[in-house]
Amino acid sequence: MNLRARFLLPGRVWMALFFAAPLAIVCGYSFLTRGDYGGVEQPWTVENFTRLADPIYLGILWRSLWMALLATALCALLGFPLALFIARAGQRKNLWLQLVLLPFWTSFLVRTYAWLFILRDTGLVNTVLMRLHVISSPLPLLYNGGAVLLGLVYNFLPFFVLPMYATLERLDPALMEASADLGARPMTTLCRVIVPVSAPGIVAGSVLVFIPCLGAYLTPDLLGGGKTVMLGNLVQNQFTTARDWPFGSAASLALMLASALLLAALMRSRFAKELM
Amino acid sequence: MKSRALGIYAAAALAFLHVPLIILIVFSFNASRFTTWEGFSLRWYRAAMSDPQLSEGLMNSLIIALVASALATVIGTLTAYGIWKRRANTLSGSLYLSLVTPEIVTGVALLALFQWAFRFFHLHLGLGTVIIAHVAFSIAYVTIVISARLSSYDRSLEEAAMDLGASEGRAFSRVTLPFLMPAIAAAGLLALVVSFDDYVITSLVAGVDSETLPMVIYAMARRGVSPVVNAVSALIVVAFGAIVVVSQRLQQR
Amino acid sequence: MPIVLELRSVLKEFPGHRAVDNISLQLERGGFYSLLGPSGCGKTTTLRMIGGFEQPDAGEVVLNGAIVNGLKPFQRDVSTVFQSYALFPHLTALGNVEFGLRERKIADRAARARRALDLVQLSGKSDRTPAELSGGEKQRVALARSLVLEPQILLLDEPLAALDPKLRKEMRGELKAMQRKTGITFLFVTHDQEEALSMSDRVAVMNQGRIEQFGTPEEVYLRPMTRFVAGFLGAINWFGKTGVRPESTRLAREKPDGVPCIPGAVESSLFFGNRVHVHSRLEDGGRAVAELTLEQNHFAEGEVVWIHWKHADELRFE
Numbered sequence: 001m002n003l004r005a006r007f008l009l010p011g012r013v014w015m016a017l018f019f020a021a022p023l024a025i026v027c028g029y030s031f032l033t034r035g036d037y038g039g040v041e042q043p044w045t046v047e048n049f050t051r052l053a054d055p056i057y058l059g060i061l062w063r064s065l066w067m068a069l070l071a072t073a074l075c076a077l078l079g080f081p082l083a084l085f086i087a088r089a090g091q092r093k094n095l096w097l098q099l100v101l102l103p104f105w106t107s108f109l110v111r112t113y114a115w116l117f118i119l120r121d122t123g124l125v126n127t128v129l130m131r132l133h134v135i136s137s138p139l140p141l142l143y144n145g146g147a148v149l150l151g152l153v154y155n156f157l158p159f160f161v162l163p164m165y166a167t168l169e170r171l172d173p174a175l176m177e178a179s180a181d182l183g184a185r186p187m188t189t190l191c192r193v194i195v196p197v198s199a200p201g202i203v204a205g206s207v208l209v210f211i212p213c214l215g216a217y218l219t220p221d222l223l224g225g226g227k228t229v230m231l232g233n234l235v236q237n238q239f240t241t242a243r244d245w246p247f248g249s250a251a252s253l254a255l256m257l258a259s260a261l262l263l264a265a266l267m268r269s270r271f272a273k274e275l276m
Numbered sequence: 277m278k279s280r281a282l283g284i285y286a287a288a289a290l291a292f293l294h295v296p297l298i299i300l301i302v303f304s305f306n307a308s309r310f311t312t313w314e315g316f317s318l319r320w321y322r323a324a325m326s327d328p329q330l331s332e333g334l335m336n337s338l339i340i341a342l343v344a345s346a347l348a349t350v351i352g353t354l355t356a357y358g359i360w361k362r363r364a365n366t367l368s369g370s371l372y373l374s375l376v377t378p379e380i381v382t383g384v385a386l387l388a389l390f391q392w393a394f395r396f397f398h399l400h401l402g403l404g405t406v407i408i409a410h411v412a413f414s415i416a417y418v419t420i421v422i423s424a425r426l427s428s429y430d431r432s433l434e435e436a437a438m439d440l441g442a443s444e445g446r447a448f449s450r451v452t453l454p455f456l457m458p459a460i461a462a463a464g465l466l467a468l469v470v471s472f473d474d475y476v477i478t479s480l481v482a483g484v485d486s487e488t489l490p491m492v493i494y495a496m497a498r499r500g501v502s503p504v505v506n507a508v509s510a511l512i513v514v515a516f517g518a519i520v521v522v523s524q525r526l527q528q529r
Numbered sequence: 530m531p532i533v534l535e536l537r538s539v540l541k542e543f544p545g546h547r548a549v550d551n552i553s554l555q556l557e558r559g560g561f562y563s564l565l566g567p568s569g570c571g572k573t574t575t576l577r578m579i580g581g582f583e584q585p586d587a588g589e590v591v592l593n594g595a596i597v598n599g600l601k602p603f604q605r606d607v608s609t610v611f612q613s614y615a616l617f618p619h620l621t622a623l624g625n626v627e628f629g630l631r632e633r634k635i636a637d638r639a640a641r642a643r644r645a646l647d648l649v650q651l652s653g654k655s656d657r658t659p660a661e662l663s664g665g666e667k668q669r670v671a672l673a674r675s676l677v678l679e680p681q682i683l684l685l686d687e688p689l690a691a692l693d694p695k696l697r698k699e700m701r702g703e704l705k706a707m708q709r710k711t712g713i714t715f716l717f718v719t720h721d722q723e724e725a726l727s728m729s730d731r732v733a734v735m736n737q738g739r740i741e742q743f744g745t746p747e748e749v750y751l752r753p754m755t756r757f758v759a760g761f762l763g764a765i766n767w768f769g770k771t772g773v774r775p776e777s778t779r780l781a782r783e784k785p786d787g788v789p790c791i792p793g794a795v796e797s798s799l800f801f802g803n804r805v806h807v808h809s810r811l812e813d814g815g816r817a818v819a820e821l822t823l824e825q826n827h828f829a830e831g832e833v834v835w836i837h838w839k840h841a842d843e844l845r846f847e
Binding site for chain 2: 002003004005007008010011012014015018019020021022023025026029078081082084085086088096098099100102103105106107108109110111113114115116117118122123124127131154157158211212214215216217218222232235236239240245248249252255256259260263
């Protein structure tokens with residue numbers, strides 16, 4: 001075996017054993033049936049998949065898609081101007097970039113917990129508002145879709161800003177100068193030149209936000225209580241409390257399929273370069 | 277005019293990103309357990325340090341993170357180098373896929389694998405399974421960091437080494453490896469952070485007696501908000517921040 | 530002189546095109562040889578096959594009488610100076626030069642390395658890293674690094690390409706001197722015919738994977754064997770199948786007797802300091818350039834002239 005093959009062996013073995021094989025097992029389980037004590041047994045069936053078409057589960061799927069879409073749209077709207085600012089920051093570009101990314105590098109759990117601390121009934125917002133006598137009883141800021149959305153946007157905003165910044169930074173300044181030279185005001189230049197030309201970055205950033213949001217588990221779990229159930233929560237629930245591994249596997253596959261399809265579509269599209 | 281509006285917006289956005297963490301840290305020094313400020317105190321830090329669950333969680337997390345990141349760094353570096361020498365599409369594809377796969381899916385899949393495998397081996401979920409899982413998802417991160425460094429590496433350097441009498445292996449160890457050192461260190465730190473912070477996958481494959489720090493924090497957060505969690509969070513923020521700054525410096529060399 | 534390198538019907542194909550098409554070559558020990566040709570002619574591929582970085586699809590590479598086809602670069606007693614120099618950035622100049630000696634576990638490598646650096650006149654810079662060296666200095670380190678191993682043959686892949694023109698001209702003389710001094714056989718790849726002609730004992734002119742001519746600089750310039758070689762080695766005026774070099778081309782106001790000639794009209798004159806290139810347009814629309822001294826040039830733009838040359842200066846091809 002030559003050097004290269006030997007070097008690639010550990011990676012290949014590890015990925016085969018601990019990535020491919022587990023997924024294969026999940027695939028297999030998705031076609032089996034739940035045993036009486038929570039195990040997995042025959043007969044082979046497609047019931048798990050047809051069960052996903054149940055209104056309850058379709059609702060969860062729909063909510064996940066909708067949440068991911070909203071979170072992505074918000075990240076794009078909020079992240080684009082931020083990325084633009086950093087790209088124009090001249091000498092201190094890197095400093096601003098580090099500042100934006102710094103919260104991202106702290107623990108995901110901690111970041112989500114922070115909002116728990118701020119939004120709960122006895123949390124900071126409510127305490128301050130009550131002290132100022134703006135409200136007399138606490139606002140239910142937590143344990144709803146809004147809190148989950150906030151958590152998602154907060155956690156994944158940097159995922160959008162980074163590729164967006166990379167694209168905007170490479171933008172040829174001559175394009176904007178040409179636009180001004182031809183009579184366009186700054187706002188027009190923004191809409192008719194900058195946004196279209198940086199579209200690949202927008203698409204790449206959006207996909208990088210959408211996919212993890214679709215499969216989010218921790219954020220809806222902590223910030224949504226039991227009420228905002230997304231696909232990730234469904235899967236976790238089936239594999240632990242409900243002990244219905246076959247159905248959980250089917251749901252996992254649905255989630256994976258959605259993510260993989262989206263990514264494949266992106267890779268094949270003309271926006272693929274931006275992700276590299 | 278537009279620049280000023282943009283600047284104001286950027287400041288607001290940055291505040292949005294940083295303020296929640298700052299609040300968390302500030303209130304970790306609050307003498308009271310409520311959200312009304314009642315004076316500066318270190319009691320929550322003292323409580324955190326003397327909590328046995330937290331200590332055990334920390335110990336487990338450290339062991340797992342150190343072992344997993346070491347393994348992942350070695351495997352990831354070898355993988356990135358092998359791919360750089362000549363493309364390995366299936367392996368690259370599976371690594372990218374592992375990055376995009378939702379954590380919950382990777383977690384349940386590994387759980388399924390372990391439970392199935394334990395029918396044949398007399399083993400159970402514990403530190404070992406967590407380490408295996410962490411290595412599995414960290415390899416991709418390490419590979420990306422090393423690959424990025426290799427993309428700016430002049431191939432003729434290894435050819436020159438071989439031309440001067442070094443075998444392929446010696447060309448790697450005498451010329452390429454020194455070049456990669458900063459990136460390897462940065463990737464190792466990245467793997468360390470990623471492993472230390474993981475909750476979703478870890479909670480699924482950890483079993484009953486190997487709780488990691490995130491698992492302990494999660495349980496505490498679920499029970500209600502405790503300032504002890506604030507204190508631990510503050511410590512984590514500072515520790516991670518320091519590691520990341522060092523990692524960035526290394527990558528810029 | 531004994532043959533140090535032989536290529537026997539060497540062939541190399543890449544998907545889509547044949548880079549090296551059945552070439553054969555014999556190089557004698559101690560000579561300075563060039564592979565000359567336009568980009569894409571296969572000269573670099575040939576060099577890499579000698580160095581061991583590519584394998585021929587057919588034919589043999591023979592070093593000192595032994596076939597080396599299957600041998601890896603580190604198993605061949607051949608050394609390459611790369612176009613980008615490929616100096617190891619984490620080692621000093623001295624460390625770079627010592628590299629090969631260390632692989633061979635040679636004892637007094639520091640001393641030998643210093644001598645090699647002396648040879649290329651870089652004695653004072655042995656502690657510098659490549660980042661601290663200029664382009665010309667890097668090139669010398671690369672040279673020293675290869676020469677210190679005393680290879681059977683030294684391969685140079687367009688080593689002067691990255692240098693500025695003045696430095697390039699200086700380095701030509703130095704390279705030639707170094708080759709003479711060490712006695713090591715040099716094989717130099719270039720697309721610059723001035724370089725090849727000025728430095729080499731013999732030149733192999735390559736085109737589309739084939740060697741069109743292998744001869745001394747005088748031979749390839751004055752007695753080219755193919756139309757391509759004639760055109761590549763210097764400027765040339767084509768009159769049908771006959772070629773005449775500008776320096777052999779003259780202009781006259783009246784039709785001269787007894788020499789081949791053709792009518793034309795002067796278009797422009799380009800002044801080069803010590804000579805003038807006069808461009809004329811021919812009746813059939815073609816052009817001819819005459820290289821004249823300042824005294825010979827008394828022609829004005831638009832003037833009708835007779836372009837003439839000596840029969841002996843003609844280069845004829847079928």
